[in-house]
Amino acid sequence: MRESSHPPAGPPLAGLRDRIAALSGPDAAPSSRIATGHAGIDAALGGGLAAGRLHEVFAACADEAASAAGFAAMLALRAGHAAGEQALLWLRCDDAERRAGGLYAPGFAELGGDPDALLLALAPDPVALLRAAADAARCAGLVAILAECWGNPRILDLTATRRLALAAEQSGVAVLLLRIDAQAMPSAADTRWQVAAAPSVALDANAPGHTALSVELQRQRMGAGGHAWRVEWDRDRCIFREPALSGALVPLPQRGSAAAAAERLLRTA
Amino acid sequence: MKGALRLAAVDPVAMRLGLAPGLALADARARVPDLAVADHDPAADATLLDALAAGCGRYTPLVAIDAPDGLLLDITGCAHLFGGDTGLAADAEARLIRAGLTLRHALAGTADGAHALARFQTAPAPDEAAAIKRLPVAALRLDPEAETGLKRAGLKTVGDLACRPLAGIAARFGADAVTALRRLLGEAESPIIPRRTEAMIRVERRFAEPIASTDYALAVLTELATEARARLEERKAGGRRFEALFFRSDGLARAIMVETGQPTRDPAVVMRLLRERIETLRDPIDPGFGFDMVRLAVPVAEPLAATQLKLEGGAIHEAEIAALVDRLSTRLGRGRVRRFRARDTHIPEQAQLALPAIATATPAAWVPPAPDEPPLRPIHLFDPPQRIEVIAEVPDGPPHRFRWRREAHEVRRYEGPERIGAEWWRRKDGAVDQPGLTRDYYRVEDVRGRRFWIFRHGLYSEKPDPGWYLHGIFA
Known part of the structure; x- marks a missing residue:
């Protein structure tokens, strides 16, 4: 009697798992992943950046706005390269233009993008910016949206990011939320990155080399965070790669001591 | 006038009390102590008149604004819809009275005739021609000198003037007076310029x-x-x-x-x-x-x-993006959603045009970057460039250290100069011997790896102490 009223633990547990998987719906597994080309990053992300998700890119400090913008643009270009399309919407606030300078299309082309496929929208305030982003995230014709948000506006809370994430899931558009001069807050983003500039591998005559960045994967939804890498952007192949081993190579520094580490190395070199 | 506040307009009650436009406010207050005044706001008046003109679109598509306080309607072929000329006028009058406005109207065969009758007619007349002849010469809208001249010559009404030979009037008061008279009498065309052309x-x-x-x-x-x-x-x-x-x-x-x-x-x-x-x-x-x-x-x-859809859905995607551009342009404003177009120039800040995306221009050719070169143009560009203080080892050498936004940057690597000359061939005044200052651009990287695009504005041969500017930041 006792045996029959309490069946073995195996089948119901599996059933529950199935039910949970069904409830969590498309959240569980992204339809596709965009390989970044960098072995370490791809391994940590389980194959690449999830397509059709919200990703947050933080600048390490307000001075690193261009580095973070560049990294987000590179991710968007990666997504476009994988999808075979280019259309990208860059949303900015008016004060971003003033503080970080205007978006420069020839510079975007130098990163490997097609300025003809780039749309720039300027919002007067963060409220309008997020509204436009939520609207644009439903437009499946775009490959990626880059919403640049300065500071910590009150409107940008968990609900707002959840709205963006849902819209991205439905349309398959990669939504990159670029946060500059901002504190990390709870959000519905799939991954959170922190970006700072890194000394490049010098070319001949000590000229600055290819774009090098130190990126940190601070958090990811279905995996472990806290990894950091130094990456170099290969514009011609549109992928990230390990910096070349020639020239002065700076080991990955701890936060805040990048300058000191670089200086030490350059002194010894 | 002489700093005194004056009345710009008065309502019928004030007019009965003897007040008139142009009277000093102090005098008016002395006559009518409990006078209610409001500031003269020409812009608000113009807005109201424009809204009224739009409202008159219900009667006829041809509505012209006769600033500052008149509207001209061409009701040819439209009046029967409102019960004839008088029915239309009564309808307009009823509406304006509801809006709290006072209306004077006149119907005439020509626009100038209607204008003059609405403003200057004081007594009823048997027909339009007689009414116009009884109007004072002020209805001709001549300059004040010519008007005084006419009055001094004893010509008080339009009718007095109309029975004189035109050549004499032209000789005394100019050709404009003759044109105005002929228009008023319906002998010359007086077309109205509609406020808005009719939609298809x-x-x-x-x-x-x-x-x-x-x-x-x-x-x-x-x-x-x-x-x-x-x-x-x-x-x-x-x-x-x-x-x-x-x-x-x-x-x-x-x-x-x-x-x-x-x-x-x-x-x-x-x-x-x-x-x-x-x-x-x-x-x-x-x-x-x-x-x-x-x-x-x-x-x-x-x-x-009808559009042909591509198999891969390309046309669908383009249409979706076009619809998104429309929505964003409507919400944020036409000029806030932009697309970039290349311009054929070496001056960096002029090399791109950010145009409203809704007015799509044909794509222009962008110069593709050379393979295996690092980015030579920054992702963010300051316009205008930002002033920096630079220490260079030799005066016309590369920067060694610079200060931007109160922070010092130690230059570790640099490349340059990339010399960009001024475009002497585009000088407006043709002053090719004064082409403007040459810029020497450097790509520099500081200790922390941040890459900047800075330039010296002018060579030492051009200017004694050229300034340094930060123009852009690389990713």
Whole structure:
């Protein structure tokens, strides 16, 4: 009697798992992943950046706005390269233009993008910016949206990011939320990155080399965070790669001591 | 005048009390101690007149504004819809009285005649020609000198002037006086310049009773958009601009305009854009005493053939992006959604044009970057460039250290100079011997790896102490 009223633990547990998987719906597994080309990053992300998700890119400090913008643009270009399309919407606030300078299309082309496929929208305030982003995230014709948000506006809370994430899931558009001069807050983003500039591998005559960045994967939804890498952007192949081993190579520094580490190395070199 | 506050306009009650425009406010207050005054606001007057002109669109498409306080309507062929000339005038008068305005109107065969009669007629006359002849010479709208001259010559009315030989008038008071006289008498053309040209497609609905609900007006507008689609389909066209007009029963009208990047005739798209625009209005649409007519006009239309869809869905994606551009342009403003176009120039800040995306220009060729080169142009560009303090080892050498936004940057790597000369061939005044300053651009990287684009404005041979500027930041 006792045996029959309490069946073995195996089948119901599996059933529950199935039910949970069904409830969590498309959240569980992204339809596709965009390989970044960098072995370490791809391994940590389980194959690449999830397509059709919200990703947050933080600048390490307000001075690193261009580095973070560049990294987000590179991710968007990666997504476009994988999808075979280019259309990208860059949303900015008016004060971003003033503080970080205007978006420069020839510079975007130098990163490997097609300025003809780039749309720039300027919002007067963060409220309008997020509204436009939520609207644009439903437009499946775009490959990626880059919403640049300065500071910590009150409107940008968990609900707002959840709205963006849902819209991205439905349309398959990669939504990159670029946060500059901002504190990390709870959000519905799939991954959170922190970006700072890194000394490049010098070319001949000590000229600055290819774009090098130190990126940190601070958090990811279905995996472990806290990894950091130094990456170099290969514009011609549109992928990230390990910096070349020639020239002065700076080991990955701890936060805040990048300058000191670089200086030490350059002194010894 | 001489710093005194003066009356700009008076109402009929004040006029009966002996006040007139031009009287000093202090004198007026002395005569009428409890005088109510309001500041003269010409802009608000112009706005009201414009709204009234839009409201007169219910009578005729040809409405001209006769600033500062008149409207000219060409009602040829329209008056029978309102029970003849007098019926139309009575309808307009009733509406304006409801709006709290005073109206003087006149009907005449010519625009100048109507203008003069409305402003200067004091006593009724048997017919139009006689009425015009009785008008004072001020109705000719000549300059004050000529008017005084006419009065001194004993010519007090238009009729006095009309029976003189024209050659003599032209000799004494100029050809303008003759033209004005002939126009007034209907011997010369006096065309009106309509405020707005007539739209190719117009659909409208009149209501038996004024409706006070904006939502209902929008529902009617949706029906009108469907009607407009049928009319556009007949012409194989799509609208690029749509104008919704809400006519209030007190004679004012409010126009809401939206624009699309691609020709369209889909009522859902049009209504979505209109709702978007209405939501973002700073002053919402006020029904007042209610709307008694709603109109949808398509002022700009372009050919629109049935589209062939690509197998990969390329056309669908393009259409989706075009619709998104329309929505964002409607919500944020036309100039805030931009696309970039290349310009053939070496001056960095002029090498790109950010144009409104809704007015799509043809794609221009961008120069592809050379393979295996690091980025030579920054992702962010400051316009105007930002002033920095630079320490260089030798005066015309590369920067060694610079200070920007109160922070010192130690240069570790640099490349340059990339010399960009001024475009002497584009000098407006043809001063090719003064072409402007040459810029020496350097790509520099500081200790922390941040890469900047800085330049020295001018060579030492051009300028004794050239300044340094930060122009852009690389990713």
